[in-house]
Amino acid sequence: MVDDTGKQAAARVAGRMRVPDDGYPTAPVERIASLNPAQRAAVGFGIEAQRGGEQRHPPLLVIAGAGSGKTSTLAHRVAQLIDCGAEPTRLLLLTFSRRAADEMSRRVGRLLGRRAAGTPPLPWAGTFHGIAARLLREYAARIGIDPAFSIHDRQDSADLLNLARHGLGFSARAKRFPLKGTCLAIYSAVLNTQVALGEVLQTSFPWCAEWQAELKSLFREYVRSKQAQQVLDYDDLLLYWAQMVGEGELGREIGGRFSHVLVDEYQDTNRLQAAILLGMKPDGNGLTVVGDDAQSIYAFRGATVRNILDFPQHFEPPAQVLTLDRNYRSTQPILDAANRVIALAQERFTKDLWSERRTGEKPWLVAVRDEADQATYVVEQVLARREAGLRLKSQAVLFRTAQHSVRIEIELRRRNIPFVKFGGLRFLEAAHVKDVLAILRWGQNPRDRMAGFRAMQLVAGIGPKSASRVLDHIASAAPACLLLDEQPVAEAARPAWREFAALVADCGPARTPWPTACERVCRWYQEQIDRLHEDPLPRQADIEQLALIAATYPNAERFLTELTLDPPAASSDEAGPPLLDEDYLILSTIHSAKGQEWTAVFVLNAVDGCIPSDMATGSTAALEEERRLLYVAMTRARTHLELILPQRFHVTQQPAHGDRHVHAARTRFIPHALLPDYEQLSWPPPAFVVAPANPHARQQVFDLTARMRAMWE
Structure with missing residues (x-):
């Protein structure tokens, strides 16, 4: 529901509208005419008195329902701020993709009546991570980092973490230590959720809980390595920004650079991102966030619905909440069903x-x-x-x-x-599915070097060098003399190798009947999946599906052929x-x-x-x-x-x-x-077949109920 304050703000803004001679509206009259009352209230709230100097602009939360014109409303609010005197260089607009930021800037330019070439710049429109990188370079000297720091992507970060993992000897443990991808996922979860390592392990990575002490020392070494090399990873950008604005004087200085901070898709923010906003605008002055608690679905990325649910209470007095509830997408029967589903939510x-x-x-x-x-x-x-x-x-x-x-x-x-x-x-492109198919293909054709190279490295202790050496031996051996379990592998890997060699041999033509051979491979792979992947549970389901699909084919050759005729794009x-x-x-x-x-x-x-x-x-x-x-x-x-x-x-x-x-x-x-x-x-509709009545047929009557009783007499 739109409150009176928002209606009054929209009305006062509407009273100052004009259209320029060039036909492009530069004042609000034409711009907001197409908006509904709730949208106009959100656009005009708290900015009617901006002309004539800096004013207080109370914090605003816009709850924008699905299909309610959220992006248009936010773009209109930015344009309204600029029209009422805000400097574009003092507006910070945060989105979750560069494309969204660019599109917002274009929309604002069109709304303000400038053609594309003359669109007023929004130099501080971007993603959280992009804006963080710019600010960190500006303030690098004051926070103890080199302004020429490098930024690692996820793969670079995983490789650097793996070097620390090897350097500490964790990769040589008798019991399997989490792989680099898993370690990075744990590290990232701790930072973005701001939850203790032990709690993250118990809730999200229980199979790694026994390594808590080792992981803590690994992350300490990883941070030391990054600092020694003057690199920041993806998570560091947010972490350093949050720490920087958490320093009282520095936080006030950075927050003071921006008269307004506007955030899109606020329900998708994590605790670090919320801390950044509160550090820059602790009293909420000039802070506008737009989102929908009913569409908060990215907890697996560290997002928390608590950010949007608790937003109003972070300030005194509480932030104003305006709601956009008119949907421009769906029919009312669809909305009625969706409304009643979400109405059963415990908190919203x-x-x-x-x-x-x-x-x-x-x-x-x-x-x-x-x-x-x-x-x-x-x-x-x-x-x-x-x-x-x-x-x-x-x-x-x-x-x-x-x-x-x-x-x-x-x-x-x-x-x-x-x-x-x-x-x-796509299902057939997933790494774990390709792994299983590689074993089956190699069993069918031991001369398939690509399948063998991939399949062998699934065995603990077998790396690229060992796999290449085995493939060379196989290539030079006569077909009848091929003994896979006697191939040259490291002695420590030999027990696992012999089990794997027997598995591959059973996949060969005229050996184990189909689809039993595939079922055995799938069972073996599922036993390895925790070691091979950081997210084993969903991958287990894929392997189970693959076994079911294989059972619908008459033989391995048909199965492998039909699944590879149309290669992935x-x-x-x-x-x-x-x-x-x-x-x-x-x-x-x-x-x-x-x-x-x-x-x-x-x-x-x-x-x-x-x-x-x-x-x-x-x-x-x-x-x-x-x-x-x-x-x-x-x-x-x-x-x-x-x-x-x-x-x-x-x-x-x-x-x-x-x-x-x-x-x-x-x-x-x-x-x-x-x-x-x-x-x-x-579906399909039941098909009832009713036999035609035959009045001349003699019908016998059987008292089966008596027979059932007699069984126990």
Whole structure:
């Protein structure tokens, strides 16, 4: 609800509006005419008295619901500040991507009536990390660092951490010590969440908890190495900035450089970023943050919803809270369903999204038998909507984690339907899946040097040199004389090598029947996965899926051939689109879909164990984030929303072609009381066959109930 203060501010600003002779509005009248009352209140709050000198500008929190025009509102507020006398060089605008900062600057320029070439600069618009790097170079001499410091990316940081790891002898321990990637993830989590190392280990990395003392000494050596080499890593940029503004006099000096600090997507900030803002503006003067607590879904990156929930109480008097609740994206039936899902949250800023698109179909809850039927149903619906005139690009399939799209991807490939996947690699591009396929390929063809080189390095104690030496021996040996377990490897690695050699031999032609050979490889790899990867749990699920898929093929050759006929197009978190002029379906994790919208949206696996994830049921905070994740997925849809509910999931630890399965319940976030918000259907529709009545047939009557009783007499 918009308060009277905001309405009065908007009205006073509106009274000073004018249009210049060149036709481009430089005063607010034309600019804010298209905004709704809540947006105008947010644009004008606290800045009506700025002309005539520095004034106090109370802290402002704008709760911007999904599809409510958040970006436009923030750009209008920046333009309004400049129009009312604020110097662009004294405005600090913080976003989460450089593209967002550039787009905001362009919008502000257009709103102020300057053509692109004459757009007033916003020199301090950028990401938290980009602005941090600039400030640290300016103040380097005063905080004890070299202004010519280098910045390491994640790979550089992991390599430097690995050097410290080797130097301290941790890589030579009898028990496996966490790999460099895991160590860096732990280090980053401690800094960004501002939580003690022991607590981070217990909650997020329990398999590393026994190494707490060693990790602490490793991080101490890592910091010493960075300082000796005058380098900062990605996390250091925020850490140094927070420490710098935490020094009273220096913090006031840096905060005083900016009359206004404006932050986009505040719900995605971590504790370090919140500390930076409070260090620069401890009284909140000139501080505006925009976000939506209902869309806080990045805890795995260190973000915390507490930042936005607690923001008003950091100041005295509390910060003003204004709400944008008009949605310009979805139909009202979709918003009604989403509103009622998020209304069950334990703590939130109250808002109910509404739309002028009052009519439309309710969201669908579609029950299917299993994941195979889910894939078939979704693909058929996508094609049906395409035939009805809705382009593939206007449709999206969303899922909780990347492996949930495996069946969909295979079905799309089978039907030759182009698609782009956002959020995680395509299934067949993931490193752990490629590892398993490399073992299978090498077992099928020992002369496949690339497969062998990758597969051998999965064995503890086997590195590139040992792998190359073994491959050279194999290349020079006669086929009948190849004895893999007798190849030259280090003595310490020989027990693990012999186990691996037997595994590879069993994958050969005419050895272990298919798909038992694949199941054995998958089991072996799952035993190694903690050692090989820092995030083993989601990768375990991918390997289980691979075993299920393998069981649907008659032999290894067919399986490997069909999975490699269409090689991956890219190896980044965006799988890469087909040709730019080609239509293609969107596949996306819900995390990657945030900020996007499509006419039709399908949400896969809307069942307990998937949404919420079974790994998130251990704490209330994690469950609440899962609720927000479903809300984000639902509010991506403009017109059509379908939530798919597979009724059973096959168990992978079973003999080939088994039918062990578990039944799944509808997500707990849509309890029975909310079902009137949805259309419910089952697919495929049940087919009842009724035999024609035959009045001349003699019908026998059997008293089976008496027979059952007689068994126990």
